Amino acid sequence: MGKTLFDKVWDAHVVDTIENGPQILYIDKHLIHEVTSPQAFNELEERGISVFRPNQIVATADHNTPTLNQNQPVKDALSRQQLEQLSKNCKKNDITLYELGHKYNGIVHVMAPELGVTQPGLTMVCGDSHTSTHGAFGAIAFGIGTSQVAQVFASQCLLLTKPKSLRVSVNGKLKKGVLPKDVILYIISKLGTNSGTGYFCEYAGNVFEEMSMEGRMTVCNMSIEMGARGGMIAPDETTFNYVEGREFAPKGKDFDAKVAYWKTLPTDDDAVFDKEYTFDAEDIEPMVTYGTNPGMGIKISETIPKDDNPSFKKSLAYMDFEAGESLINKPINYVFIGSCTNSRIEDFRVAAEFIKGKQKAKNVTAWLVPGSKQVEAQIVDEGLKTIFDAAGFELRQPGCSACLAMNDDKIPQNEYCVSTSNRNFEGRQGQGSRTILASPLVAAATAVEGKIVDITKHLN
Amino acid sequence: MPSFWEGVCYNRKMGKEHPALVGIIATFVDIYNMEKFTTLKSKAIPLDIENVDTDQIIPARFLKATDRKGFGDNLFRDWRYNKDGSVNPDFVLNDARYSGKILVAGDNFGCGSSREHAAWAITDFGFKVVVSSFFADIFKGNALNNGLLPVQVSKAFLSDLQSCIVSHPETELIVDLENQTISVKDADLSEDFEIDAYKKTCMINGYDDIDYLLSKKEKIEAFENAASN
Numbered sequence: 001m002g003k004t005l006f007d008k009v010w011d012a013h014v015v016d017t018i019e020n021g022p023q024i025l026y027i028d029k030h031l032i033h034e035v036t037s038p039q040a041f042n043e044l045e046e047r048g049i050s051v052f053r054p055n056q057i058v059a060t061a062d063h064n065t066p067t068l069n070q071n072q073p074v075k076d077a078l079s080r081q082q083l084e085q086l087s088k089n090c091k092k093n094d095i096t097l098y099e100l101g102h103k104y105n106g107i108v109h110v111m112a113p114e115l116g117v118t119q120p121g122l123t124m125v126c127g128d129s130h131t132s133t134h135g136a137f138g139a140i141a142f143g144i145g146t147s148q149v150a151q152v153f154a155s156q157c158l159l160l161t162k163p164k165s166l167r168v169s170v171n172g173k174l175k176k177g178v179l180p181k182d183v184i185l186y187i188i189s190k191l192g193t194n195s196g197t198g199y200f201c202e203y204a205g206n207v208f209e210e211m212s213m214e215g216r217m218t219v220c221n222m223s224i225e226m227g228a229r230g231g232m233i234a235p236d237e238t239t240f241n242y243v244e245g246r247e248f249a250p251k252g253k254d255f256d257a258k259v260a261y262w263k264t265l266p267t268d269d270d271a272v273f274d275k276e277y278t279f280d281a282e283d284i285e286p287m288v289t290y291g292t293n294p295g296m297g298i299k300i301s302e303t304i305p306k307d308d309n310p311s312f313k314k315s316l317a318y319m320d321f322e323a324g325e326s327l328i329n330k331p332i333n334y335v336f337i338g339s340c341t342n343s344r345i346e347d348f349r350v351a352a353e354f355i356k357g358k359q360k361a362k363n364v365t366a367w368l369v370p371g372s373k374q375v376e377a378q379i380v381d382e383g384l385k386t387i388f389d390a391a392g393f394e395l396r397q398p399g400c401s402a403c404l405a406m407n408d409d410k411i412p413q414n415e416y417c418v419s420t421s422n423r424n425f426e427g428r429q430g431q432g433s434r435t436i437l438a439s440p441l442v443a444a445a446t447a448v449e450g451k452i453v454d455i456t457k458h459l460n
Numbered sequence: 461m462p463s464f465w466e467g468v469c470y471n472r473k474m475g476k477e478h479p480a481l482v483g484i485i486a487t488f489v490d491i492y493n494m495e496k497f498t499t500l501k502s503k504a505i506p507l508d509i510e511n512v513d514t515d516q517i518i519p520a521r522f523l524k525a526t527d528r529k530g531f532g533d534n535l536f537r538d539w540r541y542n543k544d545g546s547v548n549p550d551f552v553l554n555d556a557r558y559s560g561k562i563l564v565a566g567d568n569f570g571c572g573s574s575r576e577h578a579a580w581a582i583t584d585f586g587f588k589v590v591v592s593s594f595f596a597d598i599f600k601g602n603a604l605n606n607g608l609l610p611v612q613v614s615k616a617f618l619s620d621l622q623s624c625i626v627s628h629p630e631t632e633l634i635v636d637l638e639n640q641t642i643s644v645k646d647a648d649l650s651e652d653f654e655i656d657a658y659k660k661t662c663m664i665n666g667y668d669d670i671d672y673l674l675s676k677k678e679k680i681e682a683f684e685n686a687a688s689n
Contacts, residue, residue, distance in 0.1 A: 015683040016676060021658035024676060026683055036575065038526035049674070064524060078524035085526050129574040129598060143574035143598055147605035147668070155673035157680055161656060163597075193511060194568045197597055227571065229597050293511050293571070311510035311566065404520040404573075413543060425515040425572060427538050 002268025004165050005234050006200045009140045009265065013123045015157060022159045028122040029056055030152045031108045032095070034086040035063040035406070036127030040150035041089040051093040053156045058117055059090050059097040062107045063128075064406045067369050067396035070100050079407065104247075106372020106398045109133035109340035113217065114374050116246025120235035120262040125152060130340045130422065131230075132223040136216035137243070138235035138265050140200070143224065163229060164274040166199035167267075170207040172281030177459045179350065180215035181342060181420065181439035183207060184222045185287035189297035191277060196228025199275065202267060203233050207281050213242040214346035221341045222422050225294040234266035286455045288327050289424045289437040291315040296424070300328065300442065300454055318426055319434050320414070327436070327452045331363065334417035335447040336429070338369030338396075339403035342420035342440050345378045351444040352384040354458075360392035361450025367409060368393050369401040393447065405430045418446040495607045496666040500588050500635045501645065503560030506625045507552055512565055513572035514599065518581040520573075531577050532584030557629040561588040564621055564633075568592070569610075570599025579606045589635050591642065593618045604659050605668065611635060611642050617651045624649065637663060 003011070015024040037059075044051065051057070064079045074080040083100065090097035098104040104111055109130055112118050120138035125131060127149045134141035148158055168187055201223050208216060216233045223231030240259050243249045250258050285299040292315040298304065304316070306323040316323065337343070337351055348368065360366050368388055370376040376398055379385050388395050402409040403421035405428070411417040413432030420443050421428075424435035438446070445455050522534040539551045547554050563582065569592035570578060579602040582590065590608065593615045603610045613621070624644055625631050632645040637660065643650035655663075662668060673680075 016679050018658065022656070024673070024680070026680070026687075035523050039528050039576075042527060043670075047670070049670075063520075076524075082524050082526055127574055127576075129572065131574075145574055145576035145579070145598060145602035145605060147576060147602065147670075151669050151673055154670050155677065155680055156684075157673050157676070159658070159669045159672065193571055194594055194596070197568075197594070224598075227568075227596060293513070309510070310508075314509065404515075406520045406523060423513075423515070423572060425513045427519055428515050431519070431521075431538060431543060 002271035004267045004271045004273065005138060005202055005232055005265055006140065006165055007271070009121055009123065009138070010162060012121070013140070022161045024157050025123060025160050026157055027056075027125050027152050029058065029112075029117055029124045030156075031112055031117075031124065031126035031131070032057060032059045032149065033063055033108050033126070033128065034061050034082045036146050037089065037149055038082065038085045039146045040127075040153055041093070043150040044153055049154050051095070051153045054094045056156060057095045058112060059086060059095050060105055060108050060111055061086060061100050062105075062398075063400045063404065065100050065399040066407050067367075067399050067401050067409055070397045074100075076407075103373050106370075106374065107340045107343060107400055109217070109221065110343055110371030110375065113137065113213070114246070114372055116243055116249030119243055119249065119258070120239055121265055125158070129224045130221050132228070133217050133221040133340055135220040135223065135230050135232040136213060137239055138232055138262065140230060140232070142230040163200045164198055166196060166201045166228065166275045167273040167277070168201060168203050169205040169276070169278045170203070170281055170284075171205040171278070172207065174207060174281045174284060175456070177286050177441060177455050178284050179439040179441055180211055180218040182287045183284055184219045185289065185294070185297045185437060186284045187279065188222065188226045188294050189287065190279070191226050191295075193225060193293050193295040194227040196223060196226040199228050201226075201228040201231045202273070203231060204267070208233050209236065212346055213238060214344040217344065218341055222294065225422060235262045286439060286442050288418075288442065288452065289435070290319060290321050290327060292318055292424055292426050294422065294424060294437060297437070300452070301456070302326075328454050330416065330452045332416050332418050332436075332446050332451055333363050333365060334411050334415055335364055335366040335443050336369070336402045336411075336417055336419040336421065337440050337443050338367065338371070338401050339419075339421035340371065340400070341422045343369060343371030343375065345375050345382075347420065347440040348375070348379050348384050349382070351440045352387045354441060354444045355391045355393065355448060356387050358391055358448045360447050363450045364447045366393045366447040367396055367402060369396045369409070370398045372398050391448070402429050404428060405433070411435075418443050418452065494662070494666045494668045497588065497607060497609055497637055497663045499637065500561060501632055502562050502588070503558070503630060504562035504564045504591070504621075504625050504633050505552055505558045505560055506622050507563055507565045508622050510566040511568045511571055514570060514575050514578040515572055517570070517578040518575065523575060523577055528580050530584065531581035532586070535581040535585045558625070561586055562591060562633050562635065563587045563589070564591045564618070564625060566592065567615065567618075568594045568596065570603075571596040574598045574602075576602045576606070579603045579608055583608050591618065591621065604663065607663065607666070609635065609637065609663060611653050613642060613651050613653060617649075620649055
């Protein structure tokens with residue numbers, strides 16, 4: 001029987017198999033940030049263990065950083081201490097850190113691919129559930145807890161039971177205005193938030209094959225929102241072209257040798273998955289969520305479904321929505337374009353293309369938060385900033401920002417926010433805030449109109 | 461002792477390495493963050509909500525600390541307290557009728573972020589066991605790495621358990637890890653639960669993964685050498 005892409009990468013990283021127990025999996029790259037690493041460093045210190053392979057770790061500050069005045073000292077004392085702790089820990093352990101203000105600083109899942117740290121066939125972990133993003137390159141990438149961060153620090157390995165395999169195929173032609181974000185929101189709305197638990201998911205079909213790397217990252221990023229620890233897409237010419245020439249990518253003959261290996265990774269024709277789902281691209285439309293988990297999504301033209309489940313009702317009550325209601329024409333005062341899901345250059349190009357020549361609605365506060373310093377620079381270089389400025393949008397500095405509202409970028413209580421981020425949990429974007437997940441295009445249109453509109457009617 | 465516990469086990473509190481002694485040490489000494497777990501008899505708190513995500517367990521604004529302690533104060537913060545900081549009397553953790561070291565939660569508990577702070581908050585509050593009909597992967601792993609036992613039961617059993625506790629808050633549950641059973645004391649209500657054999661050994665003895673991985677350094681280095689050739 002043939003092997004899946006996941007099998008091939010996994011099997012190449014097994015150091016040892018414990019009888020009737022887990023396997024020891026070797027981790028090639030370990031990404032860290034300020035929030036989930038300090039306790040792991042403390043643990044090593046308390047045990048008197050040193051970091052085993054510091055040169056395989058890359059650090060950035062992203063979760064808890066301000067998106068204004070990054071050149072000034074961080075005002076919030078606790079945030080500042082956390083950032084200082086990261087700098088101290090990295091310095092002490094000889095770990096490369098792209099701290100606030102560095103030209104390579106950014107959201108961990110934006111900056112690592114951008115620098116060529118992320119490559120096909122690697123195993124990658126980070127103390128962040130959206131590490132699944134890197135699977136877009138055909139890497140096994142997944143989020144881990146802080147105890148596991150300490151384990152990787154100590155041994156560059158993890159003890160894991162191999163997950164089951166799941167394949168989601170989408171074939172056909174996507175409709176105009178349907179972006180990668182809509183594709184993954186659609187999949188999660190159909191499969192639910194725990195359908196992937198215990199599985200690693202491969203996305204296959206021409207829809208993903210034709211996507212840019214940015215789009216593939218958006219899709220893989222949200223694998224965890226259906227419970228899957230990770231998502232993967234087979235590496236191909238799009239992948240190789242993206243990786244080639246980046247700072248930490250292999251060069252010259254080494255690159256050619258790697259490409260030859262990467263070409264062996266795609267799933268064999270006769271490989272069998274534990275679970276398979278297939279969708280038609282034509283069925284997908286621009287999506288919005290109406291509840292408090294990412295599975296509660298509908299096509300923008302649909303109405304909120306009815307369900308007597310008490311948790312479902314609690315969720316609608318929190319959102320102040322009613323079953324049977326349409327979200328079109330809902331007034332919206334906050335729009336956020338950013339997060340590790342949608343803060344790459346392509347996302348801002350889509351937004352700028354729609355916004356160009358239009359004005360932000362007066363009632364809307366619109367934050368555009370690039371995923372990295374490099375994306376920020378690109379926005380300026382490509383003239384997108386001029387478009388955003390002219391339309392009244394606020395371009396901020398890179399970071400996780402209002403996706404999880406650890407910093408000052410919080411949506412006020414009871415306010416709706418149309419957001420390109422990944423989670424619409426209660427209070428995720430600030431205490432009492434109400435999140436509606438959508439694509440950058442839907443978010444941009446909402447900001448211009450001051451309300452949710454059927455985007456398909458606004459495209460020519 | 462299972463074959464995978466050959467090699468060196470390390471006791472953090474004792475700061476000593478001794479393969480032969482480890483069983484004895486584990487019997488008498490609480491290990492740093494991995495307390496031993498064998499059997500627990502306790503009352504339980506019913507949290508009958510599905511898809512409880514880690515942002516509800518511990519909101520992101522409380523993740524600024526750099527140690528593992530004190531997160532229990534903010535466990536379920538935005539459900540336990542009103543926006544003005546006053547106690548929300550409607551939330552089950554504030555209901556004086558309920559107490560205990562077992563949290564009986566709804567389906568798909570712990571979904572969302574990888575923050576281990578969620579497991580720290582639950583243990584810091586005093587829980588030793590969380591019961592649900594489904595756990596998210598990362599949360600489950602984090603719980604096990606912190607001596608918090610996730611007990612996965614059938615939906616029907618969970619529903620019976622919830623009703624039992626709500627109608628009789630003094631109900632005691634017995635969680636027996638050795639025999640992998642959860643039962644209601646003095647009642648004919650019991651179910652077996654699954655747990656990875658390796659993780660079971662870790663929980664019962666207070667071992668953790670770092671101990672084991674460190675004992676495998678030679679194999680790991682051999683793997684690295686082979687991979688680079």
